[in-house]
Structures are given as structure tokens and as C-alpha cells.
Amino acid sequence: MTANSRPPSLHRDPESAVEIAQHYIRDLVYGALDGIITTFAVVAGVTGGALSLKAVLVVGVANLFADGLSMGVGNYLSIRSHESALVAQNRPEEEARPIWHGLATFAAFVIVGAVPLVPYVMSDFALGRFEVSCGMTLVVLFGVGASRAMVTTDSWWLSGLEMLLLGVAVAGAAYGAGAVVADWVGEV
Secondary structure, three states: OOOOOOOOOOOOOOOOHHHHHHHHHHHHHHHHHHHHHHHHHHHHHHHHOOOOHHHHHHHHHHHHHHHHHHHHHHHHHHHHHHHHHHHHOOOOOOOOOHHHHHHHHHHHHHHHHOHHHHHHHOOOOOOOHHHHHHHHHHHHHHHHHHHHHHOOOOOHHHHHHHHHHHHHHHHHHHHHHHHHHHHHHOOO
16 A cells, blocks of 8 residues: 555445445434424424414424434535545545435434424314324334334334433423523513
């Protein structure tokens, strides 16, 4: 190997569906969890603040796309930065296609993150919209966590429970913050 050559790449393109899921699992879980929690936090905060249905939808959808795009771009740039640092250290490439990781993060964020907004764009429910959003969010949090076990060695129910409990803690904090701020600022 010459002084200016780089060691061989460690990157290996995944071929099967399981290999693809394993290759992008970090991006998918990161995007999905942040998407559903961030959007639910917006829904919970706006509901805790006793704001209108229109406010939930405007803030929720704007957050869904802006934060999802930010997460995707951030993941892409972080991988590019890591790869550049590896070049500077004359170490082998680890990831040849960072753009696909950014797109996976964005897609997971938007798809899973849209779940808490579904009751707000549909007609009336037997329960209130917020209650349905809570239920859907809890089910999907557990489901995303449990689905990690399909491509890892983790227990499906422990993975699901872990994601569910952490998601509930964050959502509760968002709801409480919305209620406190709404009480503090009063009627605007």
C-alpha cells in the first residue's frame, strides 16, 4: 500500500431483505422513534396547551416534514463526516452510500411520525382525537421496538417494551410542558 492509497473498503452491499434491514436498522429505528415521539410531543404539547385542531395539524405537519428532512440530512452529513475522518486517518471506508442512510432516516421519520396525526385528519371517533392518537402511538412504539428483534438478537417483547416506556416518558414530558406553558402565558 502506498502512502496516498486508502485501505480496502469495509462496506458490503446488502443483498437479501434481512441484510438490507440489518444494514439500515440504525437509520430506521432512529428515524421512526424520533418521528413518532417528536410528532406525538407536538400533538401532546398543543393538546396540553388547549390549542385548536388547526394548530395541531399545522404544527404537526410542519414539524413532520421539516424535522424529518433535518434528521435525514443530519444523518447523511454525519456519515460523510465520519467517512472523511476515516480518510484523514488512512482507515478503510465503512459506508459507501451515505445518501441512502439519510433517505432511510427521512422515510422512517415521516411514515412512522405521521401516526399521531391520523386521528386529527380523520372524522370523529368514539373517543377523543387525543385519546386515539395516544393509543395509536403506544401500539406503534411497541411495534417498532418489537420489530427490531426480527433482525437482531434482542427479545421482541423487551425491545418493544423499552421503546414504549421511553416514548411514554418523552410524551408525558411534552404534554406537561404544554400544559405548564399554556397556564403560564394564559389566554393569548
